[in-house]
Every structure is written in C-alpha cells, then in structure tokens.
Amino acid sequence: KKPPFTARLLQVFLLQNSDVTDWFREYDTRYYTEKGAEYYPLQGRLWIVLLLETEDGFLFTTMRSANTSKLQYYQNAxxxxxxxAARRGTQ
Known part of the structure; x- marks a missing residue:
C-alpha cells in the first residue's frame, strides 16, 4: 500500500542493535527510487520497532532510533x- 494512509499502532518494541538481524534491518530501512533500492540510515544502539496495522489488515513495521522521550511517546500512543506518509532523505 502506498502512502498516505492511516494505520493503528498495535505494539512498541525496544531492541538493541545487536538483536536486530541484517534481514530485518534491510527490510525495514529499504525504500525505492527511480535509481533502485536505497536505505534509510539508523543510528544508535537502541531502536524502537513499531508494529502497525492498516484498516484492511495489512501489518507492517517501522524502526526508529530510540531515546526516552520517543519511547514514552509511542508507548502512550x-x-x-x-x-x-512517505519521506525522502534521512529521518
């Protein structure tokens, strides 16, 4: 499904960089341009993984660099x- 669309935040996970497989990291940071596949950069040792669901039941994740305020925000949400929405460039 192409953005923009709405999705419900089902769960928030906190993972250490060393616990994230290369396959998951590649899946979650890959996006496509006219030039082919590119990857969003992720920094840090802790990552927030958000599990979301669209109205039609499509499940997907997105990762964010973790800090205390971001983690609290997403847990409360x-x-x-x-x-x-789709964004180009760095996060």
Missing amino acids: QGELFEI
Missing part, C-alpha cells in the same frame, strides 16, 4: 491511529 499504542492503539491510536497515525497518518503514514
């Missing part, structure tokens, strides 16, 4: 709807 579990169950809420988010507008999903």
